Amino acid sequence: MFKLFKAMLFVMCMGAGFNAYAATVLPESDLGQALNAMSSLQGFSCDFKQELTYAEGGKREYTGELAVSRPGKFRWHYTKPYEQLYISNGKGVLLYEPDLMQVQKLDDLGEVDPVVLQLLDGRIGLSDVEVLASEKRDDEMAWHVRIGQEGQRVDVWLGTKDKHLKWVESRDVLGNANRLYLLKVVPDAPKNDVFEFIAPEGVDVIGA
Numbered sequence: 001m002f003k004l005f006k007a008m009l010f011v012m013c014m015g016a017g018f019n020a021y022a023a024t025v026l027p028e029s030d031l032g033q034a035l036n037a038m039s040s041l042q043g044f045s046c047d048f049k050q051e052l053t054y055a056e057g058g059k060r061e062y063t064g065e066l067a068v069s070r071p072g073k074f075r076w077h078y079t080k081p082y083e084q085l086y087i088s089n090g091k092g093v094l095l096y097e098p099d100l101m102q103v104q105k106l107d108d109l110g111e112v113d114p115v116v117l118q119l120l121d122g123r124i125g126l127s128d129v130e131v132l133a134s135e136k137r138d139d140e141m142a143w144h145v146r147i148g149q150e151g152q153r154v155d156v157w158l159g160t161k162d163k164h165l166k167w168v169e170s171r172d173v174l175g176n177a178n179r180l181y182l183l184k185v186v187p188d189a190p191k192n193d194v195f196e197f198i199a200p201e202g203v204d205v206i207g208a
Helices: 002-009 032-038 117-121
Strands: 019-022 043-053 059-069 073-080 084-088 095-096 102-106 129-138 140-147 154-161 164-170 177-186 204-206
Touching: 002 073, 019 084, 032 117, 032 140, 032 154, 059 117, 117 164
Parallel strands: 102 204
Antiparallel strands: 019 129, 043 059, 043 177, 059 073, 073 084, 084 095, 095 102, 129 140, 140 154, 154 164, 164 177
């Protein structure tokens, strides 16, 4: 699952399918207002659904709960089809796997603190987003954008509806798609104790 988590957060180059153009984000656009709303939050919590769609056919689905607080705190909890928890209080990242009775301290916070997570916790502003293309899909907009600061820019697709960010999608060079839906968003910063973790009795702690 660590590879899955990194696959969502370490977004790769996107496929085609839009009417291409390059432009900065207009603040009054649906995307501009969605990103401004995201960056104005001190934190949020939501349910999520993650869909991996493979180019050769087939799909896998994961669900769970996500909590984010500025700066750099997150709790990424997969609940189905099996449980796994990535959690950071801003000083390090722990990976808890209940089935293995194991907690692993991840040495490099940068490896799980990429551009997409910066977007979700409000560190990406309009000046860090370049619109490459857009497309109306039913009742929502899909945007192909390049986000991040110099040297850390990546291409992603963002879905917006009614001035809110609804999903983030990446595709790898093989055409496999990884889409994260944000569901039932609560736009309030979670309490700090949400981002603290104490290993249950009998659980092995690796790398502490």
